Amino acid sequence: xxxxxxxxxxxxxxxxxxxxxxxxxxxxxxxASLKPRQVWAIRFFLDQHGRVRDRAxxxxxxxxxxxGCDVVKxxxxxxxxxxxxxxxxxxxxxxxxxxxQFELMQDARASLLARLEFAx
Numbered sequence: 117x118x119x120x121x122x123x124x125x126x127x128x129x130x131x132x133x134x135x136x137x138x139x140x141x142x143x144x145x146x147x148a149s150l151k152p153r154q155v156w157a158i159r160f161f162l163d164q165h166g167r168v169r170d171r172a173x174x175x176x177x178x179x180x181x182x183x184g185c186d187v188v189k190x191x192x193x194x195x196x197x198x199x200x201x202x203x204x205x206x207x208x209x210x211x212x213x214x215x216x217q218f219e220l221m222q223d224a225r226a227s228l229l230a231r232l233e234f235a236x
Contacts (some may be wrong), residue, residue: 150178159223172231175224182218186210192232201225 150158155178162171176195177187186209195205203225206217220228 168227168231168234172224172227175227176220179220179224180205180207180216180218182207182209182216183211195220195228196232201228 158174159171162174173187176182176190177184180187182190186207189210190205190207194207195201201220204217204219206215208215
């Protein structure tokens with residue numbers, strides 16, 4: 117049997133470049149973002165299983181749209197000011213080195229506060 121890139125297959129009407137593209141598969145793309153229903157399902161699961169830390173990190177990631185390495189490096193001082201959770205925060209991204217400002221919604225602030233109370 118001839119290989120897909122042999123001269124016989126190219127003579128039969130197939131283009132070698134289109135065959136190579138087909139063998140490689142689709143181009144690498146960004147993953148699709150979560151739908152609101154999926155976000156609420158994850159939040160429900162984390163709440164039902166008492167995963168306070170994971171819920172706080174998930175809400176922070178959803179609100180900030182930061183990369184995972186940046187989310188786990190966020191310091192409490194960047195989110196808390198004057199004894200309460202800020203509504204806006206600025207974090208410097210590790211990959212780009214650029215500061216990113218984001219707003220923390222009420223769900224994220226509540227879960228972060230619950231995490232801080234749980235941790236002591």
